[in-house]
Amino acid sequence: MIIDTLDRLTFYSPLNPLLPVVCDFLATHDLDSLAEGWHPIAGEGEEAYLMVATENCRPEEDAELEGHRKYIDIQICLAGHDRVGWRSLGDCPGCLTEYEPEDDLLFCNEKPTQWVDLTAGLFVMLFPDDLHKPLVGEGQVKKLVVKILHED
DSSP: OEEEEGGGGGGGGGGOTTHHHHHHHHHTSOGGGSOSEEEEEEGGGTSEEEEEEEEEOBOGGGOOEEEOSSEEEEEEEEESEEEEEEEEGGGOTTOBOOOBTTTTBEEEOSOOSEEEEEETTEEEEEOTTEEEEEEESSSEEEEEEEEEEOOO
16 A cells, blocks of 8 residues: 555556556646546556546445455545555455456455545555445545456
8 A cells, every 4th residue: 555645646656557657647737627537547447547426425334345356556635635545455354255257356354454534635455455434424525436357
């Protein structure tokens, strides 16, 4: 997991060959005025895409730790306060649900071991080893979730 300010995202470009393309997309679009919904970035959206959403936060007990195997998540807060829980996948033996490849999703019924508070201008980059529990708190959050194809 990486936590940083959005203006420093390009610093992490060597981590994935698609990250420079994502950084270029983010730098050349007015993120605050992007329409809600799905936006392809690379490979007609299979390699990298972006989702824009305004969502209500929820109490911690109503959220589950989730994980992905195929994509890296970059969650970017545009407005509001998004509290994101984190736990290492390696710290969750036996607690995982069956992986759903069509949704690139699995869940874990353990509690996070760390918390990150995202506010406007911050991002968290989550890799397949990073289970996360987003949208914990109160109020609404406007956020971008970028999905980047991850190759082992």
